[in-house]
Amino acid sequence: MTQWIPRLLDGLAMTAQATIASFALAVLVSFVVGLGSRMRTLRPFFRIYVEVFRGTSALVQIFYFFYVLPLVGVQLSPLVAGVSALGLNFGAYGSEIVRGAMEAVPRGQYEASVALSMPRWLAIRRVILPQAVRTMIPPFGNILVDLMKTTALLSMISVGDLAFVGKQVLQSEGSAVMAYLPVMVLYFAFAVLLGRGTHRIEQLVGRGWSEATT
Amino acid sequence: MRVDYEYALRVLPVLLRGAVTTFQATIGGMALALVLGLVFVVLLRSKNVLISYPTRAVLEFVRGTPLLIQLFFLFYVLPEWGIRLEALGTGIFALGLHYSTYIAEVYRAGIESVPRGQWEASTALSFSKLDTWRRIVLPQAVITVLPMLGNYLVAMFKETPLLATITVIEMLGAGLSAAASSYRYFEVFTLIGLIFLAMSLPAGALVRKFEAINKRYA
Numbered sequence: 143m144t145q146w147i148p149r150l151l152d153g154l155a156m157t158a159q160a161t162i163a164s165f166a167l168a169v170l171v172s173f174v175v176g177l178g179s180r181m182r183t184l185r186p187f188f189r190i191y192v193e194v195f196r197g198t199s200a201l202v203q204i205f206y207f208f209y210v211l212p213l214v215g216v217q218l219s220p221l222v223a224g225v226s227a228l229g230l231n232f233g234a235y236g237s238e239i240v241r242g243a244m245e246a247v248p249r250g251q252y253e254a255s256v257a258l259s260m261p262r263w264l265a266i267r268r269v270i271l272p273q274a275v276r277t278m279i280p281p282f283g284n285i286l287v288d289l290m291k292t293t294a295l296l297s298m299i300s301v302g303d304l305a306f307v308g309k310q311v312l313q314s315e316g317s318a319v320m321a322y323l324p325v326m327v328l329y330f331a332f333a334v335l336l337g338r339g340t341h342r343i344e345q346l347v348g349r350g351w352s353e354a355t356t
Numbered sequence: 357m358r359v360d361y362e363y364a365l366r367v368l369p370v371l372l373r374g375a376v377t378t379f380q381a382t383i384g385g386m387a388l389a390l391v392l393g394l395v396f397v398v399l400l401r402s403k404n405v406l407i408s409y410p411t412r413a414v415l416e417f418v419r420g421t422p423l424l425i426q427l428f429f430l431f432y433v434l435p436e437w438g439i440r441l442e443a444l445g446t447g448i449f450a451l452g453l454h455y456s457t458y459i460a461e462v463y464r465a466g467i468e469s470v471p472r473g474q475w476e477a478s479t480a481l482s483f484s485k486l487d488t489w490r491r492i493v494l495p496q497a498v499i500t501v502l503p504m505l506g507n508y509l510v511a512m513f514k515e516t517p518l519l520a521t522i523t524v525i526e527m528l529g530a531g532l533s534a535a536a537s538s539y540r541y542f543e544v545f546t547l548i549g550l551i552f553l554a555m556s557l558p559a560g561a562l563v564r565k566f567e568a569i570n571k572r573y574a
Contacts, residue, residue, distance in 0.1 A: 197560070198552040199514040202528060202545065209541040213357050287420075294422035298521060305425055318432030326421045326429065333420035 143320060146311055153307035154328050160225055160293040160303060165286055167229025168236050172282075175233065176240025177266070188237070195234035201295050203227040208299040224296035232289050239281045243274040276347055283340030287333050294329070304328055357542065364543040367534050371547055374530030381447055381526060382513045388452025389512070390505075393459030397467070400460060415457045423454045424518055431522040447519035455512050459505065466501035467493065499570060506563035510556055527551065 175188045195203065207223040218226065247270050255265030297305035304325055312321035399411040418426070427450045434441060441449065470493050478488040520529035527548055535544040 193557065194549075194553065197556040198549045199517045199528070201515075201517040201520075202548055202552065205528070205532075205541075206545045206549065209535070210545055213542050291420075291422040294424040295518075297424070305422065305428075308425065308428070312428075312432060318429055318436060322425055322429040322433075326417075326425055329422055329425065330417055330420040 143315075146307075146324075149307050149310070150304070150324060150328065153302060153304035153325075154332070156221075156301065156303040156306075157290070157293050157329075157332070160221065160228075160296055160301065161286070161290045163221075164225045164228040164232065164293065165289055167225065168232035168285065168289065169282070171230060171233025172236030172240050175237035176244065179237070179241055180244075191230075192234045192237060195231050200228065200231050200292055201298065203231055204295055204299060220299045220301050221296070224293075224299055224301055228289060228292060228296075232285055232292075236282065236285055239278055239285070240274070243277045244270060246277055247273050279340065279344050279347060283337070283344070286340060287336050290332060290336055291329065360540055360543055363538065363540050364547060367531075367538075367540075367544055368547060370530050370534055371527055371544070371551060374525060374527040375551060377444065377524065377526040377529075378513070378516045381444065381451060381516045381519055381524070382509070384448035385451030385455065385512055385516075386509050388448060389455035389459050389508070392452055392456030393463055396456060396460035397463040400464060401467075415460060418454060418457045423450065423515060424521065426450050426454055427518055427522055443522050443524045444519070447516075447522060447524050451512055451515065451519075455508055458508055462501055462504045462508070463497075465504070466497035469500045470496045503563050503566040503570060506559070506566060510559045510563065513559070514552065514556060 175191065178184045179188045204224050204227040207218065207227040208220060211218060211223065244266075251269055251273065252265065255269050260269070293303060294305040297303050297309065300306070308321050308325035311325075312318060315321060396411060396415060399407055400415070402408045402411075427447065430450050431443070431446050434446060474492055474496070475488065478492050483492065516526055517528035519526050520532060523529070525533070531544040531548050535541045538544075
């Protein structure tokens with residue numbers, strides 16, 4: 143069994159890489175779509191994007207990116223295809239978080255910015271977003287943990303992540319307990335770590351901030 | 357690339373037959389999750405820490421690991437332990453177990469959303485414990501819980517394609533085997549996506565309607 147440890151760690155590294163890359167893409171997309179939805183002309187397109195990606199299955203989207211895009215001439219490596227699919231999938235959920243958090247900022251804050259004759263985007267950047275970001279952190283933390291677990295699906299398009307290594311162990315050792323117990327423990331440890339990390343960030347940005355100040 | 361509409365029409369019935377299995381998996385998984393979730397929430401609320409702590413640990417572990425891995429684990433381990441289930445049964449079991457850990461929390465939130473005063477009033481009116489649950493707590497808890505359960509039902513529906521990885525011929529499985537010989541991945545996957553949309557959009561709208569009704573009575 144010990145000879146598998148380096149392979150498992152490689153798999154973990156790949157899972158971490160896929161998680162970071164797709165989370166970065168998801169956050170980027172969330173803000174572009176969440177803020178872009180405020181512009182009336184763009185809103186219908188973003189709406190369609192959100193509904194399509196939230197309304198279909200993540201695994202189907204991953205396969206779509208992997209099998210269909212090459213047919214229209216877009217060749218992506220399995221990792222890039224998978225990360226793109228996951229980033230866009232979770233970005234659809236994330237954009238709703240951004241939108242909701244922006245709407246949760248009290249109206250008075252918008253009105254005060256207008257009263258101070260701040261340009262609209264300056265007000266959003268300096269007044270609204272800094273307040274909205276605090277409320278976004280816990281749901282984005284959930285998305286991060288969820289996303290990490292969903293990267294296991296990338297093993298289905300031959301990305302060599304933790305789930306993939308688990309399958310290899312199974313094939314050569316023939317024991318499911320031996321193959322998947324260490325894999326599950328590693329996933330769990332990673333999930334706990336990410337959960338703790340986001341909790342810490344929540345505390346940091348929440349410092350000096352209470353209901354009374356809003 | 358040319359879209360072959362004739363092929364799309366031919367493969368549609370195959371996919372819809374797969375969709376029947378998708379439904380079976382969703383309904384079976386949800387039924388199991390609703391029951392197991394109930395068991396978990398009872399154990400979780402136990403005053404004996406020897407029961408509630410281990411339950412919490414199990415729930416955290418199941419929630420902290422990917423469904424795909426649990427699916428593989430059960431698919432290969434159950435036969436090793438002499439439990440023979442067909443692939444669909446294993447899939448339903450995995451879906452039910454995974455989602456029950458979330459649904460247990462939904463139940464807990466629902467029960468805790470009933471104000472303390474309601475319990476106290478029931479005691480004051482000397483309701484029996486059964487009547488307190490049946491006539492006071494549950495009717496109120498169910499209202500808050502329904503939209504959340506609806507969300508999980510839709511989420512589970514969208515995760516059923518994972519069962520294709522353990523040889524279940526649901527929608528994705530049927531599509532993959534059709535596309536493997538025809539190589540018309542565009543038509544197959546686009547149709548699968550559209551079928552999913554056709555189901556989950558109305559379902560999502562229904563859940564939102566429930567939420568709106570809730571807000572009105574909250």
